[in-house]
Structure formats: structure tokens, C-alpha cells
Amino acid sequence: MIYEIAVRPSANQKMTSDHLIWVETDMPTRSFEKWMRDRALLDGTGQAPIVRWSxxxxxxxxxxxxxxQAKALKSRISELMSGLPEVTAVQDASKALSAFRLKAKTPELVSAYH
Incomplete structure (x- = not known):
């Protein structure tokens, strides 16, 4: 059976498809749920590493x-929960470069620059 678990992102991340992990096991549903609870991956507080599973x-x-691969799974969950901040916008390089342009006083220098 394959279970999908949704891992809680860190505070500065949005949930993406990377946070969905498929786990293959022979465990029945209740045993898999108990396995997650025994490892503090799932609890009733709403703050557990696993947001939902199905x-x-x-x-x-x-x-x-x-x-x-249980150890690798736990490592991946930890990695997703403590991820680096997401880059949401990259500065426009042309705006940054305009601060470094020299102001030419003669038109010849201006036309040579462009």
C-alpha cells in the first residue's frame, strides 16, 4: 500500500508539491498511523510534522x-520542516545597475555608452 503524507512546511515556507511524500509499506492503515504517532510525526495538537495523510x-x-528507508524518510521530513526561506522575488538587475551608471555631461559620451 502507498500512503501520501503532507509534511508541515517551516514557518517561512509555503506548502508545495515537494511537501507531499509517498511511502510504500505493507502496514495496514491503523498500523501506519500508529507508526507515525509512535515517532511523534502525527499527534492531535495541530503542530505535528505530518499535516495530513491518506x-x-x-x-x-x-x-x-x-x-x-525509514531513516531517510525521517531525514527528508526534517529537511522539509527546517527549510531555507523561499525566494519570492528577484531584484531587476537593470534597476540595480542604474545606480552605478556615470552621468556624462557631453552627448558623445552618452551615445557611446548606449
């Missing part, structure tokens, strides 16, 4: 196989 019906492979 069963996925797909032919595509999972990102992690729980039987062999």
Missing part, C-alpha cells in the same frame, strides 16, 4: 519504502 492508488513508485 492512501494513494497509483501505479507509480513511492518515494520511500518504509521497511528499508
Amino acid at each position: 492512501i494513494v492508488q497509483t501505479q507509480r513508485p513511492a518515494h520511500f519504502k518504509l521497511a528499508t
Whole structure:
């Protein structure tokens, strides 16, 4: 069975598709939920690392196989929760360069520059 878990982003990140992880396991639903609760990945406080989880019906492979990659899964969850701030806008380089342009007093120098 493949479960999809949505990992809570850090405070300065937006949730993206990167925060959705597919986990393959032979565990039944209640056992998988208990596994997450035992590792403090899921709880009733609303502050747990896992925001939501569900069963996925797909032919595509999972990102992690729980039987062999549990440590890698926990590392990925930690990485997503403590991510770097998202870059939302990049400054326009032409505006930054205008501050460094020399003001030419003669038209010849101005036309040579452009």
C-alpha cells in the first residue's frame, strides 16, 4: 500500500508539491498511523510534522519504502520542516545597475555608452 503524507512546511515556507511524500509499506492503515504517532510525526495538537495523510492508488513508485528507508524518510521530513526561506522575488538587475551608471555631461559620451 502507498500512503501520501503532507509534511508541515517551516514557518517561512509555503506548502508545495515537494511537501507531499509517498511511502510504500505493507502496514495496514491503523498500523501506519500508529507508526507515525509512535515517532511523534502525527499527534492531535495541530503542530505535528505530518499535516495530513491518506492512501494513494497509483501505479507509480513511492518515494520511500518504509521497511528499508525509514531513516531517510525521517531525514527528508526534517529537511522539509527546517527549510531555507523561499525566494519570492528577484531584484531587476537593470534597476540595480542604474545606480552605478556615470552621468556624462557631453552627448558623445552618452551615445557611446548606449
